[in-house]
Amino acid sequence: MKEKIIMCICINPDCVNLNIDLNNSDRYCKSCNNDLLLQNRYRVISLLHDESGYSTIYIVDDAGIEKVLKVLRPHRSKNPRVRYLFRQEADILREMDHSGFPKVDGYFQQKLNNGKILYCIVMEKIEGCNLETYVDNHNFITQEIALEWLEKAVVILNELHRHKYLHRDIKPPNLILRENGELVLIDFGAATRKTFFYGKIYINIIYMLMLLLEKDIKGDGFRAPEQERRYCRYHSDFYSLARCFVYYLTKKSPADDNMYDEKHNLQWRQYTVNISNDLLNLIDKMMAYRIKDRYENGEEILKEIKKIKANSF
Structure with missing residues (x-):
């Protein structure tokens, strides 16, 4: 029996074969002679997408198991702060022993023949569909499904916050529905640890300035108003999660100008179908x-979800 030929690609940004399928299982690229077997383990077999602002995403083969490889874009890697945040994603996921987070193999630096360094993270490939795509491809979700998703997402955020991390980029495609029905939170490139300085002194100063200015900033429709002013709290992640559910329940983005009245209040409830006032109020x-005016923490939200479930079913 002939040995199976594995398609692979070279990820050297200076290679003429960059991201082009190479029909061989050689150890080295024939064009630039860089190693095609990263860390003596991972063979890059396909480009997943390169639309991210900071990373290019690939699929790698690890002894027959497909995993995800994130490579920091070369022009971004020149910034030490960006490199720090990129590595922090691997560090955060390594701490998370929960099914709601991807398992991470780790972070490494791949040195190329020309002396350049690629900064890489390898993690579990989540088999499933992100909730944005799911909602786009289905009819309006039921209240039962919405409550199930919301409860699981809050539990995941509670676990993240228990480790004193803020995600800071909760948006519709960053929750993936596994094939077994579980949810997974992804993309921790913007996450940060909530330190004493960040959580007490800095927040209080900026919050007072925010109240004085009282200027509404809409942003991308998902970030909390305080986050648009460059600070974030645990409440901010839950705010963004709620905005995701505006999208999930209405199929309309909260960034859409048509969703707002003349006073810039979000008018979304009218676009929902068969959703109780209790869930809308939550x-x-x-x-x-x-x-x-928000819930103090995730536990309060979970209690409300439990009440709604008890009254609904």
């Missing part, structure tokens, strides 16, 4: 403009 409270 989501509205999660994304209240003022932090003091």
Whole structure:
């Protein structure tokens, strides 16, 4: 029996064969002579996407198991802060022993023949569909499904916050529905640790300035108003999660100008189908403009979800 030929690609950004399928299983690229077997282990077999602002995403073969490889874009890697945040993604995921997070193999630096260094992370490939795509391809989700997703997402964020991390980039495609029905939170490139300085002094100063200015910043429709002003709290992640559910329940983006009235209040409830006022009120409270008007923490949200479930079924 002939040995199976594995298609592979060279990820050297200066190679003429960059991201082009090479019909061989050689150890080295015939064009640039760089190693095609990263860390003596991973063979890059396909480009997943290169639309991310910071990373190019590949699929790698690891002894017959497909995994995800993230490579920091060369022009981004010149910034030490960006390199730090990129590596931090691997460090965060290594701490998370929970099914709601991808398993990570680790972070490494791949040195090329020309002396350049590629900064890489390899992690579990999540088999499933992100919730943005799922919603786009289905009819309106039921309240039962919405409650199930919301409960699982809050549990995941509670676990992240328990480790004192803020995600800071909760948006519709960053939750993936596994084939077994579990949810997974991805993309920790913007995550940060909540330190004492960040959590107490800095936040209080900026929050007071924010109240004085009282200027609404819409942003991308998912980030909390305080996050648009360059600070973030645990409440901010839950705010963004609520905005995701605006999208999941209406199929309309909260960034759409047509979703707002003349006072720039989000008008979304009218676009939902067969969703109870209790759930609508819960989501509205999660994304209240003022932090003091939101739920104090994820446990309070879970209690409300439990009440709604008890009244619904």
